Amino acid sequence: xxxxSSESTxxxxxxxxxxxxxxxxxxxxxxxxxxxxxxxxxPYGLRFGSVEGWAQFHFIAQGCVFLNSPGGALHTLExxxxxxxxxxxxxELLSAPDQPSRDIVDYENATLCEAITSIKACPEESCxxxxxVIFSACLEFxxxxxxxxxxxxxxxxxxxxxxxxHPEILPMLExxxxxxxxxxxxxxxxxxxxxxVISAYIVRGWVECGCGDATGWVxxxxxxRLGRVISALHRDPGRHWTVAELAAEMSSSRSVFAERFLAxxxxxxxxxxxxxxxxxxxxxxxxxxxxIETVALRLGYGSQAAFSRAFKRSTGQSPGAVRAAAQAExxxxxxxx
Numbered sequence: 001x002x003x004x005s006s007e008s009t010x011x012x013x014x015x016x017x018x019x020x021x022x023x024x025x026x027x028x029x030x031x032x033x034x035x036x037x038x039x040x041x042x043p044y045g046l047r048f049g050s051v052e053g054w055a056q057f058h059f060i061a062q063g064c065v066f067l068n069s070p071g072g073a074l075h076t077l078e079x080x081x082x083x084x085x086x087x088x089x090x091x092e093l094l095s096a097p098d099q100p101s102r103d104i105v106d107y108e109n110a111t112l113c114e115a116i117t118s119i120k121a122c123p124e125e126s127c128x129x130x131x132x133v134i135f136s137a138c139l140e141f142x143x144x145x146x147x148x149x150x151x152x153x154x155x156x157x158x159x160x161x162x163x164x165x166h167p168e169i170l171p172m173l174e175x176x177x178x179x180x181x182x183x184x185x186x187x188x189x190x191x192x193x194x195x196x197v198i199s200a201y202i203v204r205g206w207v208e209c210g211c212g213d214a215t216g217w218v219x220x221x222x223x224x225r226l227g228r229v230i231s232a233l234h235r236d237p238g239r240h241w242t243v244a245e246l247a248a249e250m251s252s253s254r255s256v257f258a259e260r261f262l263a264x265x266x267x268x269x270x271x272x273x274x275x276x277x278x279x280x281x282x283x284x285x286x287x288x289x290x291x292i293e294t295v296a297l298r299l300g301y302g303s304q305a306a307f308s309r310a311f312k313r314s315t316g317q318s319p320g321a322v323r324a325a326a327q328a329e330x331x332x333x334x335x336x337x
């Protein structure tokens with residue numbers, strides 16, 4: 001049963017203008033890394049670990065499940081429920097609130113197709129009538145230059161809060177339920193694509209509703225004039241912006257612009273641009289494997305050496321160290337997947 005009600009009784013923040021929503025979501029990356037169809041019978045406890053930069057999606061195709069969230073909150077999930085943990089984190093899916101758990105990687109699994117496995121941990125004689133069926137996905141998730149917003153998202157985001165605004169999600173959830181239960185030809189690939197799409201809907205719904213209690217430059221995006229400045233910076237982070245040029249984007253004097261920008265974002269325009277560049281650089285070098293020289297040129301630095309100095313001063317590590325760490329993490333992921 002899908003919960004159509006909102007989980008919060010607080011008044012919703014003002015929604016963002018459509019163009020600002022598009023700006024926020026333009027750099028969104030939400031890509032499935034690993035998927036699991038899980039079939040278990042009570043009592044069971046499934047423990048999911050934490051991987052830096054990965055979100056976790058769960059869909060309950062059959063049964064009642066208790067989610068023990070990374071922060072220790074207990075959520076009751078029923079058939080048809082879907083949720084996203086945008087920052088992942090260690091959490092448990094349990095048949096009862098006090099049920100001990102076992103690491104999900106310790107369960108025997110069978111490969112269905114690339115990146116999709118099946119776990120069946122239930123006796124054949126009891127499975128058809130008492131089984132719980134769950135479809136889970138590990139997702140690489142970031143918001144491009146807006147990635148710090150992920151830290152401001154709720155630790156658990158449930159799809160039921162979106163159904164009133166987005167009724168088109170309901171047929172997708174119903175399709176997931178059918179595919180997960182019946183295991184028809186090609187069901188694994190269909191489930192994986194639907195999981196990706198529903199996760200993106202959950203993120204977009206949160207952004208469209210004003211990003212919850214997020215402040216700072218989200219407030220700037222709600223401000224039509226200051227929002228133009230933020231949008232311009234994100235469109236062209238490598239440009240050598242002057243305060244005068246940014247003030248012109250806002251149609252104000254330099255002093256009024258600088259004062260307003262600092263009051264809303266909590267930092268000067270120069271610091272904001274520097275942090276934006278370093279976030280993008282970290283993603284391009286580590287995630288996208290872009291050559292360091294190319295990153296330096298795209299972000300407006302005259303040389304790789306100048307960029308490397310700025311990067312280390314801002315992040316505390318060299319671009320080469322970031323690239324090496326990302327390579328090591330990819331090798332580790334390929335071993336455990």
